[in-house]
Each structure stands twice: as structure tokens, then as C-alpha cells.
Amino acid sequence: MGPRSRERRAGAVQSTNDSSALSKSSLAAHGYVHDPFAPLLVPGTARRAPLIHRGYYVRARAVGHCVRAFLERTCAAPGAPRAQIVSLGAGSDSLYFRLKTAGCLAGAAVWEVDFLDVARRKAERIQDTPELCALTGLFQSRDPASALCFESVDYRLLGLDLRQLPRLDQALAAAGLNAAAPTLLLAEAVLTYLEPSDAAALIAWAAQRFPDALFVIYEQMRPHDAFGQVMQQHFRQLNSPLHGLDCFPDVEAQQHRFLQAGWTACCAVDMNEFYRCFLPSEECQRMENLEPFDEFEEWHLKCAHYFILAASRGDTLSPTLVFPPSEAFPRIDPASPSGVFPASVVTSDSKGPNLKRYGHASVFLSPSIILSAGGFGEQEGRHCRVSKFHLLSRYCDFEWKGNQICSCGTGTQWDGRLYHTMTRLSDTEVLVLGGRLSPVTPALGILQLRVSKSKDNSTEDLNVTITKAGPEDSTLSCWRHSTTEVSYENQKYLFVYGGRSVVEHVLSDWHFLHVGTMAWDSIPVEGEVPEGRHSHSACSWQGGALIAGGLGASEEPLSSVLFLKPISCGFLWESIVIQPPITPRYSHTAHVLNGKLLLVGGVWIHSSSVPGVTVIDLTTGLSSEYQIDTTCVPWPLMLHNHTSILLPEEQQLLLLGGGGNCFSFGTYFNPHTVTLDLSSLSAGQ
Numbered sequence: 001m002g003p004r005s006r007e008r009r010a011g012a013v014q015s016t017n018d019s020s021a022l023s024k025s026s027l028a029a030h031g032y033v034h035d036p037f038a039p040l041l042v043p044g045t046a047r048r049a050p051l052i053h054r055g056y057y058v059r060a061r062a063v064g065h066c067v068r069a070f071l072e073r074t075c076a077a078p079g080a081p082r083a084q085i086v087s088l089g090a091g092s093d094s095l096y097f098r099l100k101t102a103g104c105l106a107g108a109a110v111w112e113v114d115f116l117d118v119a120r121r122k123a124e125r126i127q128d129t130p131e132l133c134a135l136t137g138l139f140q141s142r143d144p145a146s147a148l149c150f151e152s153v154d155y156r157l158l159g160l161d162l163r164q165l166p167r168l169d170q171a172l173a174a175a176g177l178n179a180a181a182p183t184l185l186l187a188e189a190v191l192t193y194l195e196p197s198d199a200a201a202l203i204a205w206a207a208q209r210f211p212d213a214l215f216v217i218y219e220q221m222r223p224h225d226a227f228g229q230v231m232q233q234h235f236r237q238l239n240s241p242l243h244g245l246d247c248f249p250d251v252e253a254q255q256h257r258f259l260q261a262g263w264t265a266c267c268a269v270d271m272n273e274f275y276r277c278f279l280p281s282e283e284c285q286r287m288e289n290l291e292p293f294d295e296f297e298e299w300h301l302k303c304a305h306y307f308i309l310a311a312s313r314g315d316t317l318s319p320t321l322v323f324p325p326s327e328a329f330p331r332i333d334p335a336s337p338s339g340v341f342p343a344s345v346v347t348s349d350s351k352g353p354n355l356k357r358y359g360h361a362s363v364f365l366s367p368s369i370i371l372s373a374g375g376f377g378e379q380e381g382r383h384c385r386v387s388k389f390h391l392l393s394r395y396c397d398f399e400w401k402g403n404q405i406c407s408c409g410t411g412t413q414w415d416g417r418l419y420h421t422m423t424r425l426s427d428t429e430v431l432v433l434g435g436r437l438s439p440v441t442p443a444l445g446i447l448q449l450r451v452s453k454s455k456d457n458s459t460e461d462l463n464v465t466i467t468k469a470g471p472e473d474s475t476l477s478c479w480r481h482s483t484t485e486v487s488y489e490n491q492k493y494l495f496v497y498g499g500r501s502v503v504e505h506v507l508s509d510w511h512f513l514h515v516g517t518m519a520w521d522s523i524p525v526e527g528e529v530p531e532g533r534h535s536h537s538a539c540s541w542q543g544g545a546l547i548a549g550g551l552g553a554s555e556e557p558l559s560s561v562l563f564l565k566p567i568s569c570g571f572l573w574e575s576i577v578i579q580p581p582i583t584p585r586y587s588h589t590a591h592v593l594n595g596k597l598l599l600v601g602g603v604w605i606h607s608s609s610v611p612g613v614t615v616i617d618l619t620t621g622l623s624s625e626y627q628i629d630t631t632c633v634p635w636p637l638m639l640h641n642h643t644s645i646l647l648p649e650e651q652q653l654l655l656l657g658g659g660g661n662c663f664s665f666g667t668y669f670n671p672h673t674v675t676l677d678l679s680s681l682s683a684g685q
Contacts, residue, residue, distance in 0.1 A: 019664075020189070021092035022046040023056045031290055032057040037094035037101075040129050041122065050291040055302050055663055057287055058271045059218060062308040063188055065278055066216040067095070068104075069322045074182040075107040083108040084183045086172070088162055088202075089190030090114050092122060096155050100135045109154040111177055113168070116147070116159030123150040123157050147171040162190070163198045165205050182316055183213040192219040196244040200261065207262030212314035214322070215263065220305055221250055221270070225610050226636030227301045227662055234665035250608060251307050263311035267319030271303035272605040276556070277326040288505075288555065292439035294419075294480075295661060296535065296551055297587050297603045297640045302663040304605060332559070332583045332606040334614065338624040341613055341676040343633045346400050346654060353404050355390045356669035358641035358659045359418035365451060366427045368394040369462075370645055372656060373449070374435060375418045383667055385416035385437070389464050392656070392673065400654075400673065405464060412466040417443035421483035423494055425515065428452065431469065433496060433513075434478045440502055442477035446470030446518075470518050476511070477501055482538030484545040487566065488523055491516065495545050495564065500534040506553045508532030527573030530562050537590030537599065541618070544571060546592065548599055549585045557584035557604055561597070561616065577621050582614050583607050587640040593648060594682065595619055600653065601639025611639065615681065626681070633674050642670065651679040 021042035028035035029045070032053055039045065048056075067085065074083035087095060090112035099105050112119070123141060126132045127150075133139070139152040148171070150157035156175045160168050173179070185206050191199040206215055222228045223245035235242050248254050251268040258266045269277070275284065293299075310319040357377025365371055370392040377386045391403045407414055420435025420443060432447040448469035451462050470476075481499025485492060494513040500506055508529060512521045536550025536558070545564040552558050561576040588602025588611065599614040613626040630637050642658025653676040659669040 018042070018092075020056075023048050023052055023664075024060070024093070027053055027056045027060065032287060033060050035094055035098060037097040037132065038092075040132060041092045041094055041125055050293045051295045051298055051302075051661065052664055053291065054287070054293070054299050055306075058275050058303060059188070059306070061279060062271065062274050063186065063216070063218055065274075066214075066308065066310055066322050067099070067184065067186070070182075070184040070214050070216075070317070071099075071104050071108060073317060073321060075104075080107065081178070081181045084177060084181050085110045086177065086183060086185050087112045088185060088187045089193075090186075090188075091118060092125075093188070095186075097132060097135050100154070105154050109156075109176075111156045111158065111172060111175060113158050113160050113162065113172075115161065116149075119149045119157050119159030126150060126157075148175050151175070162202055163194065165201055169205070169209065179209050180211065182314075183210045185210070185213060185215045187215070187217045187219075189219050191217055192242045192244065193240055194243060196247055199244060200257075203258060203261040203263075207258075207313060210313065212316050213312065214317045214319075215258065215309075215311045216322075217254075217309050218306065220245065221248070221254065221307050222305045222608065223249055226638045226668075227305055229636040230662045230668050231305060231665050234662075251309070254307065254309055255311075258309070258311035262313070264313050265319050266309065266311040267323045268307050268309035269323055270608075271306045271308070272300060273329045274308055275303060276329040278323070281554070284554075292502075294436070294439040294500075296555060298660045298663060300557075300603055300605050301660075304608070330606065332581065334583050334607060334609060334611075334625045335580050335623065336625070337612070337627045338615075339626050339680050340629045341626050341653075341678060341680065342629045342631075343637070343655075343674050343676055345633050346673040346675045353390070353402050354672055355392070355402065355657045356659075356671065357386050357390075357657045358669065360386070360390075360643060360657055361420055361422040361432070362643035362645060362656050363422045363424045363430050364645050365424060365430070369451075370654070370656070371422075371430060371449070371451065371464075372643065373414065373422060373432070374416070374420055375641075375657065377657070377669055385418060387414050387416055389414075391462055392654075398650075402673070405462060407466050408463045412447065412468055414466060415443055417479075419479035421481065421496075422449075423483050423485065431483075431494070433483050433494070434476055434481050434499065436479040442479065442502060444477060446476065470513070471520060478507055480534035481507070482536060482545075482547065484538040484564075485515075485540045486512075486545055486564065486571070487543040488512070488570065493521065493523070495538075497538065497545070497547060497564075498533045498536055498550065504532075505555075506532035506534055506551070524570030525564070525573065526567070526570065528575075530560065530573060531558070533558055533586075535586040537588055539590050539592050539597065541592050541597075542566070546576075546590070546597055546618075548590055548597065549588060549602065551586040557586045557606070559584040576616075576618070578616055578623050579621055580623060582616070582623050583611070585611060589642065589644040591644065591646040591653065592618070593646060593678065596681070598646075598653070598678075600644050600655070600676075601642060601658075603640045613676070628676065634671055636668070637674065638668060638670055651682060652676065653678055 025038040026048040096110040136152040255266040310322040357375035360375025362372040372390040388404045417435030423431045430449040435443040450465045478499035484495045486495045492515040497510040533550030539546045543566040547562040563574045565572045585602035585604040589600045597616040638659045645654040655674040
């Protein structure tokens with residue numbers, strides 16, 4: 001890489017600091033953390049989305065957890081040498097000022113290192129802000145040619161390039177850093193922006209230089225799955241690519257990296273595990289209630305793609321003191337794959353508009369028509385709550401064509417809801433239940449869609465008319481629920497179960513809607529009431545309903561599979577015992593094929609693998625796993641917030657839409673409708 005290219009890359013990396021600083025300031029402004037200094041260190045303000053707040057919150061808590069563990073270990077004993085914190089690539093972070101206010105620096109000092117321009121700007125900001133100067137005490141601002149931009153009794157701010165190790169070593173020593181004293185080296189989203197050789201040299205230098213030290217890093221991992229691909233593309237577009245991820249794609253590789261470089265012990269956890277194991281449940285509940293939130297998939301995926309690592313040298317410090325072993329977050333990996341389901345593209349842009357949306361619902365109207373409605377997606381060149389219907393028509397045995405249509409007539413219009421359900425009533429009628437317009441605005445009312453053909457009887461020009469349906473006093477105001485057709489006393493009912501609402505984070509109740517009268521009925525249900533959940537799957541089976549997975553009250557995925565079993569006096573809740581146990585998941589879809597329950601895709605946090613298709617034999621309870629072969633489809637393929645349609649005669653499964661708002665990395669929609677070939681499942685019977 002030439003000098004100019006390196007300078008441009010350095011400038012791009014510096015810009016990530018400005019964005020991060022604004023996010024941290026917004027984080028404090030909305031009550032996630034107590035940090036009155038963040039807005040003082042960054043010019044301007046920005047209102048970040050709740051998903052961004054959550055991501056920066058868990059980052060702040062993870063880094064703070066490590067800093068606190070270091071200080072408690074090194075500053076507790078009377079007469080102990082002064083502990084040292086060296087923050088590499090510190091940017092506009094307010095760590096020093098927070099520690100000073102909390103009284104944590106009586107026996108410690110802080111050195112911060114970043115690019116010279118960043119360090120100088122921060123030094124000027126401190127000097128111009130009385131509240132900050134009051135904490136640093138008397139200070140000196142050095143010669144402009146010096147790397148030391150700011151100096152007080154317990155705070156040094158240096159402008160250095162981390163790739164120039166001899167100068168870094170010399171400048172830190174000149175600034176009073178004692179290599180023999182207990183030292184915390186902190187690199188918060190820093191090493192990943194260095195070339196792998198530069199990062200390796202920095203890690204090895206620190207191991208050789210500090211005999212009694214703890215090195216803590218926070219950065220990205222898992223580059224090869226769908227979310228990881230979107231993450232990498234985002235940073236490439238910013239001209240600040242994530243280096244070394246191919247060499248160190250997971251926590252095991254990162255740990256080996258440090259041990260090979262001379263660190264004697266190392267421990268790392270992803271952010272899902274940190275959040276579950278190292279934060280008090282009361283604090284998690286406080287955070288979860290700060291803002292309306294409904295982006296659970298992206299929250300868990302973001303946490304699965306970031307980790308916090310602590311590596312140590314010497315006898316004073318140990319990673320197990322930072323991350324003691326915990327049984328609160330067991331790893332539950334899926335069984336070894338029993339087979340593969342090949343995936344292929346069903347539609348292309350040449351065969352009509354594709355279904356680029358998520359949070360929608362789809363229904364199989366007839367053997368040749370699939371109707372999808374609602375969700376968030378692409379429409380007329382912008383991202384929005386979609387108002388047009390999507391029609392997928394089969395015009396020969398294995399060919400499908402997409403088309404977008406608007407509702408006709410001057411009556412009720414589509415209200416832009418998502419996370420609703422759609423149920424086929426007939427070849428021409430669909431019932432829409434629940435959904436939301438925003439996390440604080442439920443979609444009220446039950447809608448009935450009537451699909452009619454045009455005058456030429458062509459499926460390419462269908463009309464959709466919307467009318468209000470159901471009881472006039474219906475107060476159904478939930479989303480992420482399920483609606484399943486069940487049978488009671490030879491009558492057809494829709495079983496509406498679970499979900500969430502504005503008031504309740506998860507719902508555990510259910511309702512029966514009589515299809516003939518469109519009235520709510522009370523039907524006895526016996527057995528132990530399942531725990532509340534949303535984003536689960538539901539299938540009709542033997543007159544009852546199979547409920548699988550979902551997200552529970554603590555925002556943790558569930559693994560239970562339940563059967564609402566028809567009995568003479570109503571229904572009975574039964575739990576299906578599954579062996580081997582399946583990985584907890586949610587935001588998946590499900591179907592029953594030849595006595596087997598298929599769980600398709602979804603999100604899980606207890607395994608680092610990518611969800612494929614879990615197959616459960618409903619007679620024996622035996623489970624098996626099938627991978628999805630995506631060789632012949634555009635990558636990435638995100639299998640959450642999607643819908644799926646089973647074609648039992650063809651032994652195929654159509655996957656429609658899916659994707660999500662990938663943290664700050666942009667919104668991604670699966671570009672094509674995809675089919676899975678399930679024929680190997682029948683062949684193995």
C-alpha cells in the first residue's frame with residue numbers, strides 16, 4: 001500500500017471515530033449510560049436509533065466491566081504500584097473523565113493514543129472546556145512538534161500512529177509510562193482497522209513490553225455469514241475495511257492469536273454471552289424499557305458479530321477474573337448435518353418485480369398464486385412500509401413470475417402494517433390479523449382481502465379489494481403472533497396465539513376466531529400454560545396447532561415445541577420431547593411434511609453456526625439438521641423475517657423475502673425468491 005493510500009485509509013478510520021463519538025453522546029443523552037462528558041468531547045449532536053443505542057450500550061458495558069475488574073484487582077492493596085490504563089485508538093472517548101469523577105484514579109493514571117490530528121483536536125477541546133479542565137487539574141500543552149498533546153498528573157494524551165511501534169514505545173516511555181507496573185491496554189474497535197501484520201506486531205510488542213498486563217479488545221467477527229457479509233461491505237464502502245477477519249473469524253481464532261503472540265492466558269465472549277452472563281437482570285430490564293423497540297433479530301445478530309477479549313501476562317491479572325465461567329449461557333450447537341437442501345433462484349428481475357421486503361406475510365391462495373402483503377421493503381426506489389401487494393404466479397410447472405399490484409376501489413386501503421398474519425379462507429379470500437405500524441402503534445382491526453381476476457381472466461392482472469372484517473368490538477392489538485387453523489366440534493377456527501403489544505413485551509394468551517361467523521369464541525384449553533412468546537412458528541396438524549420456538553420474556557430464544565392437541569372437551573397443551581435437543585430460535589418459519597416438522601432458518605444466539613432447516617419426526621421426537629446449499633443463489637441469504645410456502649407435491653419449499661436493518665451497516669433485503677429442494681428428505685425415509 002502506497003503512502004497516499006495509507007493516508008486516505010487513516011482518514012477514513014478517523015471518520016469512524018467521529019460517528020462513534022456521536023453515537024456515544026446520543027447513548028448518554030437517552031439514559032442508557034451515565035456520561036455527562038461525551039457531549040463535551042464531540043461537536044454537534046445526533047439522534048441515534050434504538051438499535052444503535054443498544055449496540056453501543058452493550059459495548060460500553062463490556063469495556064467498562066473489564067476496566068473495573070482491572071482497577072479492582074490492581075488498586076485494592078495499600079502500597080501497590082500505580083496502575084496504568086493505555087487506551088489505544090481512544091478517539092473522543094470520555095473514559096478518563098468518567099473514572100476521575102468516580103474516584104477510580106487515586107492509584108491509577110491514563111494514557112491515550114490516537115492519530116495526531118485526533119489527539120490535537122481532543123486536547124484543544126479539553127483546554128476550551130472548563131468542566132473538563134477542572135477534572136484534569138493543572139496541565140501542560142506541549143510543543144506542536146511533540147507527540148504529547150496534553151499532560152496532567154494522571155492523564156497523558158499522545159498523537160501517534162500505532163503502526164510505528166518504535167516511536168510509540170519511545171513516546172510512551174517519555175510520557176512516564178512504567179512498563180513494569182500493572183497495565184491495562186485497551187483497544188476498542190481498533191486492531192481490526194490495521195493491516196494484519198501491523199496488528200500482529202502491536203500485540204507481540206505489548207506482550208514483550210509489559211510483563212504484568214491485561215490486553216482488552218472489542219471488535220468484529222464472523223465475517224462469512226449473511227450478516228457478516230453486509231457488515232464487511234459497509235466498512236469497505238467507508239474505505240475502512242475490516243482487516244484480518246478471514247484469518248481470525250471467531251473467538252477461538254482470536255484467543256489463539258494472542259496466545260501465539262506471547263500472552264499467557266486469554267478469554268473471549270461474544271456480546272450475547274456478555275449481556276446474558278455479566279450484567280444484572282435488573283439492569284438488562286432497565287435498558288430494555290428505555291425506548292420502544294422491535295428489532296430483536298438485528299440486535300442479537302449484531303451481538304453475535306462482536307466480541308470482548310481479555311488476554312493477560314503475569315501473576316496479578318487473569319482473564320478468568322474478568323470473565324469467570326458461567327452456566328447461565330450454555331452453548332447449544334445443532335447436531336451434525338444429516339443432509340443438504342439445495343437452494344436455487346425461482347424468479348429474476350426479468351420475470352417481474354422481486355419481493356424485497358421483510359416482516360410481511362404470505363399465503364398460498366391456489367396451486368398457481370401466492371399473495372404477499374405488508375412488511376418493510378423497497379417500493380418505488382425507497383425503503384418504507386410497503387403498501388403494494390406482491391403476487392407470485394406460476395405459469396408453467398417450475399416457472400414463477402412476480403408482479404406488484406395495488407388495492408382497488410375507494411374503500412379501505414392497506415394501512416402499512418407489518419408482523420401481521422394472513423390466513424387463506426378460500427381461493428379468493430384472505431384474513432389479515434394483527435400487526436403494527438410502529439413499535440408504539442398497533443394496526444387495529446381485522447382486514448379481509450378479496451382477490452379477483454381481471455376481465456381477461458389473467459392471473460397477471462388480479463385485483464385486491466380490502467374490507468374490514470371480524471367483530472366490530474375486536475380489540476386484537478398484537479403483532480409477531482401466530483394464527484393457525486384448528487378444528488373443534490367439526491367447526492373451523494383460527495387459533496391466535498402469543499405475540500407482543502405496546503403494553504406487554506410478550507403475550508401468553510390466545511383467542512379462537514370462528515371462521516364461519518367471524519366471532520370470538522371461548523373454548524376450554526387444559527394443561528400447563530406455556531410461557532409467553534413472540535416471533536415463534538405455528539402449523540396446523542391433526543386438527544390442532546404446533547408451536548415452536550419464539551422469543552421469551554427475557555428476550556432469550558426458546559427451544560420448546562408444543563402441541564395444542566384436540567380433545568373431546570376442547571384442547572390440551574402438550575410438550576413434545578425432542579432428542580437431540582434443538583437450538584433455541586425465533587423468527588423462523590415452519591411446515592409439516594409427511595409427519596415431520598420443518599423449522600426453517602431463524603435467529604439463534606446459543607450457537608455460532610448458521611441456522612438451516614431442523615427436521616423433527618413428530619412420531620418419535622427425533623431431530624436432525626439439514627444445511628442449506630446456497631452455491632447457486634446470490635449471497636448473502638438472510639433467513640429471518642421471511643415467509644415460506646410449502647409445495648408438498650413438488651417436494652419444494654419457497655422462501656420469500658427476508659432480511660433486516662443490519663445495525664448501522666444498512667438495510668438488507670434478500671433479492672430473489674428462492675426454492676429449497678426437499679427431495680432428499682423423502683429419499684431418506
